[in-house]
Amino acid sequence: MQPAKANGSDSKYKWSIHVEVRLQPRATARFETIRNRVDLWLKSFDRINLFSTLSGWEDVPELASSVEKIATSESPCQMQSLPLDEMILHIHIYQPSDGDAYEEFSNNSGGREDGDDTMAASVTELPNRNWEGLWDSLIYESDVKTKLLDYIHATLVLSDAGVDFNLVSWNRVVLLHGPPGTGKTSLCRALAQKLSIRLSERYSHGRLLEINSHSLFSKWFSESGKLVQRLFTNITELADEEEAFLVVLIDEVESLTAARAGAMAGTEPSDGLRVVNALLTQLDKLKHRKNVLIMSTSNLVKAIDGAFVDRADIVQYIDLPPREAVYEILRSCLVEMASKGILIGVAVPPLQKALMYERTAPTGQRTVGIMTTSDPHERSKLVGLRLLGLATQCRVQEMSGRALRRLPVLALARYIGIGKIPDSSEGKHTANADAWFDGMENIVQQQAQQRDKLMN
Template identity: 70%
Template structure:
């Protein structure tokens, strides 16, 4: 006779810890000649000596490893779905990606070359080799809500998993088409470029070469009747990404019938491309209702990219301010993270005026004041429905209109003239002056927008 506890014992087992995928990106120097798999092994061995690693951060200490110091330029952990800011080594599914970016931002260009007329040589598309050094940091600079970037990466990995598993395409189908839509200035095109850059790094072991084709959508239409469809076919023979307009207007007679041929040719080429595992079609639109429904139906992901919410605005403003501080334009101060600033806001007195904000006489008070002022500025920017593009333009307008740019000692001028480094220069703007300037610019822009109505 056994008790209930005795019977349950053999079936009890320890619940395994959840392991989170963590991607470590290793950027090599331009002239490095070491083999990628050799560097990967050295990085894995080096990381094995750690107890815990911070996520979304640059790692330090690899400079002390001779095999890495001679070839590596940077080692960083990428963003992760894990809600924690750091993980123990045994909580990670570590994936190390070694890459060597192409230098420069020179794009190869393709002209349409239709009709035999040199006057019709419109630039049809550009192609850029990836990963590219000019797009380093682009992924991290894009800040959205709802974890949009991770969702897009998860989609790509899902399609690869299904392809590798040999899933019957007639039973489970996908098109490898992503459509991003939303207001202008929200970073849709930048997100496409950043995603292509990120995939070229993450999939470097699978695909040794990556290229991004960007089409000038206006070039799809030729002045030579019936040639536009051929143009699309020719471009898609090189595996490109593009954008379509609705056939409905063409059928209604508001668009030339040649436009209908363009859309039909595009849809045909999309159906051909979906069988290629190494092609992803990314498209953007400010007017999703104007896009042909057949194209929308082919998109596996139709993602709305909205104007940034207040929390995202704060992060954009914080990264802008951190950048001008790091370059010696503004005297460095501690800028609190969004989480810390929100704590300051919850514990602050129920008063909103700058005069009622905490005293900034000590370092902690100063940091708290900066965080609260940035949050207040973020609230105002959100109320004005400012786009990410407009937000990242604020430092330029602040410097041009409200700070004496001529008195700023930049890092470059310090190097050239042998003067005191800018970060130690008392002539440079302090954070209070800078924040006041940004607040004034935002107020001025609100007035100017009011004049446009």
């Protein structure tokens, strides 16, 4: 979001900064009371750090008794902190649910006793504690996350202004496509979680409804189109609750929207044609609901019917992570293990510092033997250089984000091993940086060899 011009005679531009305040599970304080108290506390500072967890609120009794965490969200501003007078603060109070997803909407029409009662969708109440941190864990080369948030904001502005749909049209449909394992489904879930927080003043809660596409195809001829209609009738009933923001996720959308050209040519069953037509009709009805967002994902975008693609306001390609994103993903893994006492004796530098080390490092500098130096700064430098080298290897092998986050687990299981690393005095298994990097580099090489065998 671009900086907004301040009101009045002040010509300064101010940055919109979002502050998310998570309440304790049993907190009973009114949201507005907490919001006012947080606003008062923040205004006692001259500067506020961006994209960080804030501290000090624990000394305020009204906050300490109800609040669990206060954090500033990511911002397009490149500064690490900003003076208070250059900010427009947006404070969002939320209390996440502990509940798991529950299944709803059977595809059985109710008149047949054939055991065909697969659940057509699952519902998750939002915000949900199980998805805390998911948004921050997703790292992409482009500003795709900000792009999606700004899109939702734009649709709400247009809806609130009562813009004529016949003149300016939008469908509230987003399509994410790209290789498997790039985090498309996770991004949809994270966006639903983020929106339930950002829109907490407008909607009391949110829901994510994930459609099981395969369950909407019946073995009974002509029944599949009716199943789609029945499911979207239930979705419409959920959307009637104007106090809730509803995100509908159609994962692997090509299963529902296989190109109608195949049916017309006789290579696909005509029942598939009815499914596509029913889905498109229902999407056209839902676009007028400003509390509904349709998210969809696909690994095979060319198989999707052109009419569905045309209805998507945003068609976003989610690529494999570039080297810099690979570094950040692996860094977050190592930082987590260090915080839990599994990886010891090392600090993993942020990306920009690692890139600076790379630019100034002597040609041919060895990065092995990290633990042989007693200088913490030199040790951190070697960690950054070696992690950059590992990130390069992973990018060459075109590893997905899903595969990258498995590396530490596979390294521990195969090349470090519980029996090969010592127990600490606290009874925890620990390993140093050299062992972890050796293990992860071996795993990357091994997976490259296995992939070559698979392709040949």
